[in-house]
Amino acid sequence: MAMRFLRKIGSYLAPQASKSEDGRDQWPSRAAFLLAAMGGCAGQGNLLRYPSVLYNNYGLQWFIPYLLAVFLIAIPALILEVSIGQAYRGGTVIAFNNINRRLKGVGMGPVIVSFLVVQYFTVNLAWIMRYFQESFTSPLPWEGRIEDFYYKDVLQRGAINEGSLTPDGNSVASFTGYPNGALIGSTVGWSIFVWFLIWISIFRGVGMTGRVVYFTMGLPIVTTIIFVGRALSLPNASEGVALVWRTWRSDQLASGVVWQTAVGQVFFSTGIGFGYFTSYASYNTKHANAVMDACLICGSNVLFENFAAFAVFGVVGFLERWPQDGERLGAFVVGFLTLPEAVLQMPGANFWAVLLFFTLIVLGFSSAFVMLDVVVTLICDSGMVKASRPVVVTGLTVLSFLMCLPYCTEFGYYLLDGIDRWVNNVALIFVVWSEVSSATTVYRWRDIVEETGLPAFVIYNVGFFGGQVFGISLAHGISRPGAGAGAGIGFYFLMALIAVFVAKTPTARAPSFWHRNTFVRKFWFLAFYSGNQLRRDLNVIVGQGKNWTIPAFMPFLLRYLSGPVLAIIFSFAFPEFHTLRYDPMMIAGFILSIFTIIVILLGFIMPRYYDAFIPTERRYEGTEPTAPMETKGELAGRPIAEVASAEQGHGVMRDSSSGQEMDAHKHTNPPPYTPKFPRDKTSNSSASPQDDYKHIKTTGSNKTSAGI
Numbered sequence: 001m002a003m004r005f006l007r008k009i010g011s012y013l014a015p016q017a018s019k020s021e022d023g024r025d026q027w028p029s030r031a032a033f034l035l036a037a038m039g040g041c042a043g044q045g046n047l048l049r050y051p052s053v054l055y056n057n058y059g060l061q062w063f064i065p066y067l068l069a070v071f072l073i074a075i076p077a078l079i080l081e082v083s084i085g086q087a088y089r090g091g092t093v094i095a096f097n098n099i100n101r102r103l104k105g106v107g108m109g110p111v112i113v114s115f116l117v118v119q120y121f122t123v124n125l126a127w128i129m130r131y132f133q134e135s136f137t138s139p140l141p142w143e144g145r146i147e148d149f150y151y152k153d154v155l156q157r158g159a160i161n162e163g164s165l166t167p168d169g170n171s172v173a174s175f176t177g178y179p180n181g182a183l184i185g186s187t188v189g190w191s192i193f194v195w196f197l198i199w200i201s202i203f204r205g206v207g208m209t210g211r212v213v214y215f216t217m218g219l220p221i222v223t224t225i226i227f228v229g230r231a232l233s234l235p236n237a238s239e240g241v242a243l244v245w246r247t248w249r250s251d252q253l254a255s256g257v258v259w260q261t262a263v264g265q266v267f268f269s270t271g272i273g274f275g276y277f278t279s280y281a282s283y284n285t286k287h288a289n290a291v292m293d294a295c296l297i298c299g300s301n302v303l304f305e306n307f308a309a310f311a312v313f314g315v316v317g318f319l320e321r322w323p324q325d326g327e328r329l330g331a332f333v334v335g336f337l338t339l340p341e342a343v344l345q346m347p348g349a350n351f352w353a354v355l356l357f358f359t360l361i362v363l364g365f366s367s368a369f370v371m372l373d374v375v376v377t378l379i380c381d382s383g384m385v386k387a388s389r390p391v392v393v394t395g396l397t398v399l400s401f402l403m404c405l406p407y408c409t410e411f412g413y414y415l416l417d418g419i420d421r422w423v424n425n426v427a428l429i430f431v432v433w434s435e436v437s438s439a440t441t442v443y444r445w446r447d448i449v450e451e452t453g454l455p456a457f458v459i460y461n462v463g464f465f466g467g468q469v470f471g472i473s474l475a476h477g478i479s480r481p482g483a484g485a486g487a488g489i490g491f492y493f494l495m496a497l498i499a500v501f502v503a504k505t506p507t508a509r510a511p512s513f514w515h516r517n518t519f520v521r522k523f524w525f526l527a528f529y530s531g532n533q534l535r536r537d538l539n540v541i542v543g544q545g546k547n548w549t550i551p552a553f554m555p556f557l558l559r560y561l562s563g564p565v566l567a568i569i570f571s572f573a574f575p576e577f578h579t580l581r582y583d584p585m586m587i588a589g590f591i592l593s594i595f596t597i598i599v600i601l602l603g604f605i606m607p608r609y610y611d612a613f614i615p616t617e618r619r620y621e622g623t624e625p626t627a628p629m630e631t632k633g634e635l636a637g638r639p640i641a642e643v644a645s646a647e648q649g650h651g652v653m654r655d656s657s658s659g660q661e662m663d664a665h666k667h668t669n670p671p672p673y674t675p676k677f678p679r680d681k682t683s684n685s686s687a688s689p690q691d692d693y694k695h696i697k698t699t700g701s702n703k704t705s706a707g708i
Contacts, residue, residue, distance in 0.1 A: 024089055027283050037280055037297045039366035041271050046305035047360060051312035053265045057258050058323055059249040065262035070302055073562045076554050077272050077436055078294040083550060085281030086290050087541040091377040092275040093613045098622040100442045104610035105603015109431035110275025111378050112596045114371040116423050119400060120416045123407040125364045126190035128357055130154045135353035142340050150336050156184050158410030163582035176583045180410040187408040194365060195401045201369040202376060203393040223359040224308050231314030231342050240317020241310060256572040263569050264424040270301050273432040276370040279377040286541060291548035315342045372396060382613045418585030425573040426593035433566040434600050440531030440559040447628040451525050456503035460526040463495020468567045476571060499526055508628035531555025537632045
């Protein structure tokens with residue numbers, strides 16, 4: 001009786017996830033998905049990191065690169081990540097494999113970034129837990145010694161031997177030394193507790209997570225409003241607010257650093273490039289309103305972090321802790337220095353301290369468990385480990401805890417700063433660049449080759465990507481950004497012109513204006529077809545009914561704005577690293593970031609080595625034959641095994657676009673699938689994509705040879 005009661009309580013607190021029609025776990029409601037996704041955004045990136053970044057780049061001019069990054073890069077990239085996860089029913093590796101088999105490395109990039117970041121993210125939470133522990137002491141132990149308490153009591157930073165470059169900057173005179181490396185007991189202890197909370201939140205899947213997020217998002221909103229109101233009531237708080245919202249420093253816009261920082265912050269706080277939007281969207285209902293969801297997630301994050309910043313800058317004004325030119329504070333320092341000071345000014349300081357740090361813990365661990373869940377989704381979806389989800393989560397949690405121990409040492413603060421800087425400025429930006437550029441270049445590339453020829457396709461893309469490399473390299477080499485931009489754009493247009501002249505005349509009809517002239521039609525297929533067709537195919541699934549559809553301009557933004565801008569910002573990191581190469585912690589962060597880039601590139605060169613991360617029955621999704629200018633329909637999201645089974649007479653497939661049944665029995669012995677599909681050149685296309693499935697090889701292991 002007692003055991004039955006306990007099981008009933010356990011099932012209520014940690015319920016099994018409901019199942020969708022395809023057998024995949026499903027969120028209990030749309031609100032649960034949105035709150036979980038918003039919880040991934042709202043966290044230390046909002047309440048601690050964003051105020052610190054804003055403090056280092058104070059002034060209204062900050063909002064120019066920040067808002068441009070939000071509207072022109074973050075929202076389009078977020079729509080892409082949510083849509084492919086929802087449509088292709090899998091994490092990042094499965095989703096990008098559906099776009100093209102050589103993009104499995106692109107799918108691995110977000111998984112690596114999330115796994116790297118979650119290690120030090122939890123140590124930040126352990127530091128917050130130390131504040132939470134001390135909040136029950138009266139008087140509060142940081143009263144009158146804010147900085148000493150943070151640096152000496154919480155971080156327990158060890159002394160370092162500062163390194164340097166030679167006077168000419170060409171070589172390292174001495175490397176920074178870290179003689180103190182002992183583990184800090186309190187940090188290790190609280191890290192164990194944080195990892196336990198993460199384990200509790202995700203070990204049963206989205207059924208449990210869907211309940212946790214109501215708590216992790218509801219409380220922080222209420223407490224943030226309270227703290228903002230109290231901070232703004234402090235003496236001289238208006239001067240702190242004016243530091244950001246009534247100050248203009250136009251000279252800062254000429255610095256590449258502020259643009260790099262803005263994009264890095266938007267990605268870090270929004271969660272673009274971490275993979276959890278794709279993973280979580282895969283547990284959505286297949287025809288959910290992905291575009292609206294993406295806009296709501298990004299918009300709520302921007303509003304929340306800028307509203308929360310008032311609390312920090314109200315205290316900055318009260319303390320008169322003004323920024324100093326040339327002095328850059330670490331990513332989380334301002335939040336740790338100003339928010340503890342804020343609670344000292346409130347009646348009943350201990351109560352407010354407990355509430356504040358409890359709020360930060362709740363926000364932080366909601367971001368942490370979504371990052372670990374990206375790795376869990378990859379392993380569970382792949383089937384590489386014959387173990388249940390609870391076992392996988394437990395094993396990953398233990399491994400992750402062991403990997404976070406270096407951050408729990410006396411040099412952990414310096415290591416965290418080095419890893420955080422380069423993972424965000426190098427790895428994360430390259431991950432998002434690879435997502436937006438590859439998805440709009442190689443999706444259904446065979447259609448482009450069939451219509452324009454392989455030489456034209458190659459020449460055009462050599463011009464597009466080569467122009468970015470050439471222009472950026474020249475700009476850095478001669479220290480003249482304008483000349484570099486002009487040279488890069490000129491190289492692109494020259495190669496595009498050559499590609500158009502080399503291209504054969506397309507037989508398929510281009511949209512409206514682009515079909516009026518042969519040369520313009522060739523250019524459209526080379527420049528816009530891939531991204532536009534991805535948009536159309538995704539809209540078949542995520543844009544049905546009253547859902548918001550992916551807008552026509554989004555592929556253009558992703559490829560021709562987001563991609564080049566990210567490439568430029570990515571390039572800023574290398575000169576910066578050159579000036580810091582005497583610090584082993586900076587070197588460690590840089591090496592990990594370069595490792596992430598190598599993994600992405602190797603996936604393009606050797607895609608089959610990444611097949612272990614995809615279930616056998618799903619490895620050849622995305623390789624089905626296509627006809628130019630025709631959408632794939634729902635078949636794009638079905639496993640090849642299911643299609644093959646129907647073609648062998650073991651079931652009936654239904655054409656999702658027409659609703660008509662497809663006769664499976666007449667395909668019991670189809671010819672082997674080959675990469676090239678002849679079509680009737682007298683018409684725009686020969687047969688529908690559904691008819692082309694006759695050519696899929698359905699014997700043996702169901703392998704195909706499609707792809708690049």
